[in-house]
Amino acid sequence: MKYTCGADADRAAMLASIGVRSVDELFAGIPKDFRLKGGLDLPEALSEIEVMRRMEELAGKNRPGRCFAGAGSYVHYLPAAVDALASRSEFYTAYTPYQAEVSQGTLTAIFEFQTFICRLTGMDVANASMYDGATALAESVLMSVGVSGKKTVAVADTLHPHYRRVLETYCWANDVEIRTAHGEAGVMMTPAADALDGASALIIQSPNFFGCVEDVSALSSAAHAAGAHSIVVVTEPHSLGLLAPPGKSGADIVCGEAQSFGNPVGFGGPALGMLAAGAGFMRRMPGRLVGRTVDSAGKEAYALTLQTREQHIRRERATSNICTNQGLCALRAAIYLSVLGNGIRKLAILNHKLAARCKKSLSSKGFRPVFERPYFNEFAVKIPGAPAVMKRLEEEGYVPGVHLGDYYEEYEDCVLICCTEMTGPDDMDGFAEAVARFAK
Amino acid sequence: MPVIFEKSGCGRSAYPMPEWKLDDADPIPPELLNDGVDLVEAGELDIVRHYTALSRMNFGVDTGMYPLGSCTMKYNPKINERVAALPGFTGLHPLASRGLSQGALEVLHGLSGLLCAITGMRRFSLAPAAGAHGELAGVMVIKKYFEKRGERRGVILIPDSAHGTNPASVAMCGFETREVPSTSEGDVDMEKLRSIVDQNVAAMMLTSPNTLGLFDRNTPAIANLLHDKGALFYCDGANLNALLGVVRVRDLGFDLMHINLHKTFSTPHGGGGPGSGPLGVCDELEPYLPVPVVLKGKDGFHLEYDRPDSIGRIHSFYGNFLVALRAFVYISMLGSEGIRDAGETAVLNANYLLSLLRKDYNLPVDRACMHEFVLNDKNMPGGVTTNDIAKRILDFGYHAPTVYFPLLIPGAIMIEPTETETREMLEAFAEAMIAIKREAETSPETVKTAPHTTPVGRVDAVLAARKPVLKWEP
Numbered sequence: 053m054k055y056t057c058g059a060d061a062d063r064a065a066m067l068a069s070i071g072v073r074s075v076d077e078l079f080a081g082i083p084k085d086f087r088l089k090g091g092l093d094l095p096e097a098l099s100e101i102e103v104m105r106r107m108e109e110l111a112g113k114n115r116p117g118r119c120f121a122g123a124g125s126y127v128h129y130l131p132a133a134v135d136a137l138a139s140r141s142e143f144y145t146a147y148t149p150y151q152a153e154v155s156q157g158t159l160t161a162i163f164e165f166q167t168f169i170c171r172l173t174g175m176d177v178a179n180a181s182m183y184d185g186a187t188a189l190a191e192s193v194l195m196s197v198g199v200s201g202k203k204t205v206a207v208a209d210t211l212h213p214h215y216r217r218v219l220e221t222y223c224w225a226n227d228v229e230i231r232t233a234h235g236e237a238g239v240m241m242t243p244a245a246d247a248l249d250g251a252s253a254l255i256i257q258s259p260n261f262f263g264c265v266e267d268v269s270a271l272s273s274a275a276h277a278a279g280a281h282s283i284v285v286v287t288e289p290h291s292l293g294l295l296a297p298p299g300k301s302g303a304d305i306v307c308g309e310a311q312s313f314g315n316p317v318g319f320g321g322p323a324l325g326m327l328a329a330g331a332g333f334m335r336r337m338p339g340r341l342v343g344r345t346v347d348s349a350g351k352e353a354y355a356l357t358l359q360t361r362e363q364h365i366r367r368e369r370a371t372s373n374i375c376t377n378q379g380l381c382a383l384r385a386a387i388y389l390s391v392l393g394n395g396i397r398k399l400a401i402l403n404h405k406l407a408a409r410c411k412k413s414l415s416s417k418g419f420r421p422v423f424e425r426p427y428f429n430e431f432a433v434k435i436p437g438a439p440a441v442m443k444r445l446e447e448e449g450y451v452p453g454v455h456l457g458d459y460y461e462e463y464e465d466c467v468l469i470c471c472t473e474m475t476g477p478d479d480m481d482g483f484a485e486a487v488a489r490f491a492k
Numbered sequence: 493m494p495v496i497f498e499k500s501g502c503g504r505s506a507y508p509m510p511e512w513k514l515d516d517a518d519p520i521p522p523e524l525l526n527d528g529v530d531l532v533e534a535g536e537l538d539i540v541r542h543y544t545a546l547s548r549m550n551f552g553v554d555t556g557m558y559p560l561g562s563c564t565m566k567y568n569p570k571i572n573e574r575v576a577a578l579p580g581f582t583g584l585h586p587l588a589s590r591g592l593s594q595g596a597l598e599v600l601h602g603l604s605g606l607l608c609a610i611t612g613m614r615r616f617s618l619a620p621a622a623g624a625h626g627e628l629a630g631v632m633v634i635k636k637y638f639e640k641r642g643e644r645r646g647v648i649l650i651p652d653s654a655h656g657t658n659p660a661s662v663a664m665c666g667f668e669t670r671e672v673p674s675t676s677e678g679d680v681d682m683e684k685l686r687s688i689v690d691q692n693v694a695a696m697m698l699t700s701p702n703t704l705g706l707f708d709r710n711t712p713a714i715a716n717l718l719h720d721k722g723a724l725f726y727c728d729g730a731n732l733n734a735l736l737g738v739v740r741v742r743d744l745g746f747d748l749m750h751i752n753l754h755k756t757f758s759t760p761h762g763g764g765g766p767g768s769g770p771l772g773v774c775d776e777l778e779p780y781l782p783v784p785v786v787l788k789g790k791d792g793f794h795l796e797y798d799r800p801d802s803i804g805r806i807h808s809f810y811g812n813f814l815v816a817l818r819a820f821v822y823i824s825m826l827g828s829e830g831i832r833d834a835g836e837t838a839v840l841n842a843n844y845l846l847s848l849l850r851k852d853y854n855l856p857v858d859r860a861c862m863h864e865f866v867l868n869d870k871n872m873p874g875g876v877t878t879n880d881i882a883k884r885i886l887d888f889g890y891h892a893p894t895v896y897f898p899l900l901i902p903g904a905i906m907i908e909p910t911e912t913e914t915r916e917m918l919e920a921f922a923e924a925m926i927a928i929k930r931e932a933e934t935s936p937e938t939v940k941t942a943p944h945t946t947p948v949g950r951v952d953a954v955l956a957a958r959k960p961v962l963k964w965e966p
Contacts, residue, residue: 053825055567055758055912056837062915066844075836078843078860079738081707086739093609097827100571107821111580113595114588121585124808131507133536137543139573145552146763147563151892152951153883153943156493157550158763161543164495167963171531177962180764183621186808194664214808221782221804225632225665265524296526309808319596320586320809321621322766334960340764344964345956348941348949352493357956363624363660364897368669373660376622376754379764390496390539393532395507401517402510408517426520442589451588477512 053097114319118479119451120410122430122470123261124185124212124287125320126312129473131391134314138384148340148376152355153347158379159354162342165382168389172292172396173306174299175328180340181382182325182374185287185309186218191338191372192307192327193219193253196281197228198371199336202252204229206280208240208271210260212287213459219255228252238264238423238432240271248278253305257285258295262456263430263468264423265295272302281305288312289326290472291428293400305329314388315381324381335361338372399473403429406471406480413484414469419491422456422466430470432456435491438465444490450483493549493947495964499538506536549947550763551891557917559845561864561894561906562655562703564733564755566834571825572759572818581817586809590794596813597793601786603820604770607751610823610831611732612742613772616751617781619811623730624657626750626769627697631665632803633748633773633780634695634724640780640801645694645723651680653703653898658728667694674900678704678857680714689721699728700741703898703906704857705842705864707734715745724748724777732756733910734839734863737832748773757819768815782806837911838863841918845909848922852929856901864908866901872929874936878903881928883950884942888924 058066063075072078079087098106119127138144142157149155149162162180169178182188193205205223207216209232223230233243233254240256248254254275258266272282284298286308298306310324311317329337335358343357363370392399407429411421414433422432435441438455445452453470456463471480534542552558558565576582584596604616620626631648638645648667650658652674659669670688673681680698689696696718701707708714715725727741727749733756735741741749753759754767761767773781783802784795795810826834839862846855846865854870869878882892882905894906909918931939943950 054830054833055569056833057914058837058840063840066840066915069847070840070843071847072843072860075840078836078839078862079707081709081860081862082735082739083709083712086712086743088737088739091828092737092740092831094606094823094828094831097830098824100825103571103821103825104575106824107575107817108578108580110595110598111575111578113598114580114584115592116580116583116585116588117592119583119585119588121587123587125586127583127585129508133506133540135577137540137547140544140547141554141568141760142547142550142552144573144760144762145554145568146550147558147560147565147761147891148764150560150894151551151882151886152953153946153948154549154551154886154891155763156947157546157548160493160495160546160549162764163962163964164497167495167497168531170963172529183625183812184808187621187625187806212808214805217805218807221632221806222664224804225635227666265520267524269523292526293529294520294525296524300526316582316814317585318582319584319593319813321807321812322814323621323808323812334962341960341962343956344961345952347951351948353948353951355951355953355956357953357960357962359957362656364656366660367656368659368663370656370660370663373624373628373657373664374622375624375657376761376765376767378621378762378766380760380762381766383763386496387539387543390532390534390542391506391536393500393505393507393534394529395505395509396531397529398509399507402512402514404517404520405514406512409514411518412515426518426524443591446589446592451585451592454587473510476510477514 053099117449117451120453120469120475121451123454123468124309125317126288127317127472127474128312130314133391134384134387137387143383144380149356156354159342161383161386163354165386166342168386169326169328172297173328174297175306176331177334178328179337180342181377182327182339183378184323184325186215188307188325188327189215189285190219190222192283192305194226195333195336196253196283200252202250203227204231204251205253205255206231206233206243206247206251207255208233208235210235210240210262211255211257212261238262238425240266242270242274248280251280253281253283255283259288259291259428262423262432263427264425265428268298268301290400290403293396294404310385313385315384322378322381324378324385336371339374339377403472407431409477410469410471410480413480414487417484417488429472430468432466432468434465435467435487436465438467441490445486448486496532496534496542497964499534499542500532502533504533504535506534506539556889557913557921558891559893559907559909560891561908562730564908564910566758566910567912568758568760572821575821576814576817594792597786599817599820601788601793603816606823607770607772611772612740614775614778615781616770616772618770618816619782619807620769620771621807621812622765622767623750623752623769624661626771627657627661628664629771629782629806630726630748630750631661633777635665636780636803637777638694645692647693649693649696651698652900654699655728655730658697678706679708679710682710689717693723695724695726697726697728699731701731701734701862704866705861706859707862711744730755731863734835736835738835742774748777753815753819758822759815759818766812766815768812834911841909841911841913845918845922849925852926864906867905868901869903872932874932876932876936876939878905880939884928884939885924886943887945890921890924
């Protein structure tokens, strides 16, 4: 298959206009010894029919199942309107909206996305998106360090371990030291003064990796008392339908993952990083920002703005190197949030109740929660012989949560379980029964 | 255009909320709760009309020719979208066990192999979510390589024609950048380069072909010069489209590179992402790739984390998987011959378009170009500038070229037609560009006040920056 349509006659005329005899001559600048003599070592080209068959076969080797896994990636219902609108190719075949006059669609939608994120997080300014939650955190830390000049950060040990790893990578490259602030019983405790001493920021996740809701206000106050920024990470933004906006609880920067707003899990990507902050950070933000302005007739219009922060202008002094972000995912989130609207509160309560129901079902079969803390739609439960039980559950068509023992030795028999509207009340009972059956 | 918040009406809803009877949950202390939310209350038809109207104010490859230089806005085949919507891929949780995700792992492993065949590299990591992310990971690999060797090298060289992401990525890894000048013919100035490559230079980053659309004739010589001093050679693969099937990047002496799947391998750009920027490395740098890497063992594919020399994790999960999937489909369909045809036709189209425009537009560096070429506004009549030309071409139904980049050409107009445009389309675009030149002679005001037919008139970017309004408020 080819997507070019150069007939031989066209080629001959084009070469004549250029003034060369062959296409080969156009590559004369590449030393001949380096040019490939034969073809590339690629598999035989497939027709569209064949490729579809092959890809369906590969898709069939995946077993998405009834999913009780969360931990930073969430299966939620995608209203039909989201796919229908986001698959309009005027949106998805566009580039970054450099030419504002023919990009008002993308620009307006991103402006709406920024507004949604500000309203949910309680922050003043949100950018057009980051790659994912973990890099949004890493960039938030670099922003904090850039503002404060202090090269140490304190990180709650209840942070998602993948986020911690990504943060370690970025901090290693930037010579930033990471200290761990320890908690107990599934939540952060007010960190000891020495953990915060000289720190640029305290990083808190809520709901945290174990599903427990942190006391963001108390922790932010502790951070502020030590002269540090409070950076709050949110990996399940539906929680903001129910929980206090971090901005109202003292957060200076809110970052994390917004995939669960209108984007499929898709084996972890495309994800949708979000980054929001207080007004004071506006000119230090990484990434694209869309602003409102007017056109030549004075009509309302939108444009990329404050670009002197960015790499294409400021080069090595830019606030970040980010260029392409997750625009279409942000558009999907804007559409999704328009559809969900103020129903987000009801949906959040529904998720919370479903998690409670599942916890109760499991508890009634003797599987106790690991932590007795407020939670949103995820909780950890103790299942003796968890790895073997999970394997059996997979055979029954479940994606049975996330095995905490993969991350923490002390939680070997613990499983992190997530419930959304995609795991209804009937699924819960079947799931709890299956767990009981295999745990014997 | 009003925003969705202005279309909110009390009590409307478009979400199909299930009405399940459920007991109250364990209570959350009230101080941890919000006091309600204020987003939108709109019906489904309101929302559908709103975003449909927005889409009509957008220009994509499906709307018309999009000759945005260095962005490779080629056609995005529809089969890619169909495959990327298969529930077996979209619905797969990233922490589903290895046994549940063999198909996805096979795609990741397979794509790495295909990219290796095309570039000659040893292995690719598909974790980087965009080109700049791939670059960043690449510079981290460079840092780790020297750290493990116990060498302290603090400088990375970047030509003056480079993308802005290069110096920004370098700075994010604690290296200092040093700029390497180009000659008037658009190659790296070898004499200058020889004088600055020393034991403190960790690497040089070169876009190949470079951002003038030229293949740097000294590329193999640069590789030798760097390698003699123990430094590494990084290829910014943003322009890989021009080399497809003609030369393998590794064979030119590059040690590592990133690829933009949303440019070269036909995945749509999405109006600003999601992209994907796989990082490929040679044998010697393979241990430093980010974790996890996908390996094939006796009993299928798995994610490998036990890699002590790795730079570490760089993504929450494994990168933009559904984007990688589209590129896998594209390469599977093209095969060796189709890949070479894409590269050759991209270069043929660019040279043909250049031949149609060279009489009317100034060509600062006059050489056979690769997949793109750079004109500028020198000698334009009527005081018409590059920005005016970019705005006026929108009225003719085309997207504008990349403008004012690369920085070393004043008033640059960078044109990349890609291989998927036909001869007729290239000719029509050239006619429009020439018509603008004529307008500049006869009625320059028409050009200077353009665009005239777009959904909004010329947008005031200065006001946007002077008085930033970054969210909607009633």
